[in-house]
Amino acid sequence: MELLKQRILADGAVRPGNILKVDSFLNHQLDVALLDRMGEAFFEHFKAQNITRILTVEASGIAIAMAAGRFFGVPVVFAKKSQSKNLDGELYTAPVKSFTHGTINTIVVEKRFLTGADRVLIVDDFLATGNAQRGLLALCSQAGASVAGIGIAIEKGFQGGGDALRREGYDVYSLAIVEKMTDDSLTFRT
Amino acid sequence: MELLKQRILADGAVRPGNILKVDSFLNHQLDVALLDRMGEAFFEHFKAQNITRILTVEASGIAIAMAAGRFFGVPVVFAKKSQSKNLDGELYTAPVKSFTHGTINTIVVEKRFLTGADRVLIVDDFLATGNAQRGLLALCSQAGASVAGIGIAIEKGFQGGGDALRREGYDVYSLAIVEKMTDDSLTFRT
Numbered sequence: 001m002e003l004l005k006q007r008i009l010a011d012g013a014v015r016p017g018n019i020l021k022v023d024s025f026l027n028h029q030l031d032v033a034l035l036d037r038m039g040e041a042f043f044e045h046f047k048a049q050n051i052t053r054i055l056t057v058e059a060s061g062i063a064i065a066m067a068a069g070r071f072f073g074v075p076v077v078f079a080k081k082s083q084s085k086n087l088d089g090e091l092y093t094a095p096v097k098s099f100t101h102g103t104i105n106t107i108v109v110e111k112r113f114l115t116g117a118d119r120v121l122i123v124d125d126f127l128a129t130g131n132a133q134r135g136l137l138a139l140c141s142q143a144g145a146s147v148a149g150i151g152i153a154i155e156k157g158f159q160g161g162g163d164a165l166r167r168e169g170y171d172v173y174s175l176a177i178v179e180k181m182t183d184d185s186l187t188f189r190t
Numbered sequence: 191m192e193l194l195k196q197r198i199l200a201d202g203a204v205r206p207g208n209i210l211k212v213d214s215f216l217n218h219q220l221d222v223a224l225l226d227r228m229g230e231a232f233f234e235h236f237k238a239q240n241i242t243r244i245l246t247v248e249a250s251g252i253a254i255a256m257a258a259g260r261f262f263g264v265p266v267v268f269a270k271k272s273q274s275k276n277l278d279g280e281l282y283t284a285p286v287k288s289f290t291h292g293t294i295n296t297i298v299v300e301k302r303f304l305t306g307a308d309r310v311l312i313v314d315d316f317l318a319t320g321n322a323q324r325g326l327l328a329l330c331s332q333a334g335a336s337v338a339g340i341g342i343a344i345e346k347g348f349q350g351g352g353d354a355l356r357r358e359g360y361d362v363y364s365l366a367i368v369e370k371m372t373d374d375s376l377t378f379r380t
Contacts, residue, residue, distance in 0.1 A: 023300065023303075024302075024303075028267065028268065028270065028299075028300060028303060029265050029266065029267045029303045030252075030255075030256060030259065030265065030266040030267070030268070031265060032256060032259040032260050032263075032265075032266060033263075035256070036260070058248070058249035058250075059248035059249035059252060059268070059270075060248075062220075062249060062252040062253055062256075063252055063253075063256050063266075065220075066220060066222060066225070066252075066253050066256050066257070067256070069220065069222040070222050070226070073222075073223075075219050075220065075221060075222075076219065076220040076222060076253075077218065077219045077220070078218065078220070078249070080218065080249075109218075110213065110218060112214075113213075113214070113218060113219045
């Protein structure tokens with residue numbers, strides 16, 4: 001998606017540890033108009049898939065999942081990262097190791113929000129090692145839901161998580177794939 | 191907002207500890223169409239206020255802040271609850287005690303996303319004791335930003351946080367104010 005790539009080049013910044021900061025428009029401050037175009041791009045790609053629910057994980061996946069949800073006209077569910085007092089139904093749970101924070105979180109979805117009748121589009125802001133996406137896939141598997149595909153804003157192609165999922169047959173659709181990243185240059189996969 | 195009140199009555203559930211569960215449409219699963227109408231209601235109330243940024247706190251505030259951001263056409267900023275590797279700019283920070291979880295979080299915003307030139311609308315899904323909103327107000331105060339008002343989806347009126355803020359002069363605009371809540375009844379302020 002050219003609009004997103006241009007924005008990454010204009011406003012993104014590379015930090016030590018393979019971190020790409022895009023917090024001026026994607027995961028601290030949100031550019032709603034850009035997010036809407038990204039949601040529309042997911043819809044164009046997956047619209048024939050009879051999606052019934054969009055699944056993401058808090059917190060920074062929520063904005064782009066919301067944007068996608070508008071186009072598909074289906075509910076958006078965000079997995080939570082910790083069990084709170086507010087989660088009292090029966091739960092699906094899966095462990096996810098955070099690349100950014102170095103911690104292991106349990107992600108949780110109440111069973112009534114993910115069922116065997118669902119055709120799910122998984123949406124997230126970043127895909128790197130694929131750990132978060134595998135956690136979401138595990139929740140879908142527990143629910144017996146079928147997975148139509150995985151829509152990602154920015155994939156770090158050089159970390160391999162996206163290609164591993166593609167080799168397993170998943171339709172991973174990333175709006176920008178960063179192939180190479182150094183302190184002063186950034187190359188997209190074409 | 192009648193649409194929201196009807197939805198709370200239809201799908202909300204009361205749990206011990208003054209917890210109102212609305213996770214089928216507001217803070218676990220998201221009803222995007224309803225959230226859009228809520229964002230529009232905030233716009234109708236605050237549209238003359240020359241809002242330049244919308245401020246909320248992760249995670250469940252993000253969806254309703256996104257919905258509002260579309261109508262105001264301004265950036266949405268969500269404060270983060272922990273300092274991550276991805277936050278490397280200068281920060282504003284404030285402590286917030288969580289009513290739901292019983293913990294104290296530090297909320298954080300990078301200084302470049304909140305400035306003395308800003309006219310801020312604070313948006314959140316719930317207002318109970320007002321702790322989260324006071325944390326967001328503290329961030330605005332540190333930045334020298336002016337606060338146009340506070341837009342809330344559901345206020346628990348009986349916990350007093352909203353009325354305390356109103357007495358201090360803040361324009362707190364809540365789409366539904368729950369005045370009384372028991373296991374089998376729920377009364378709105380009229």
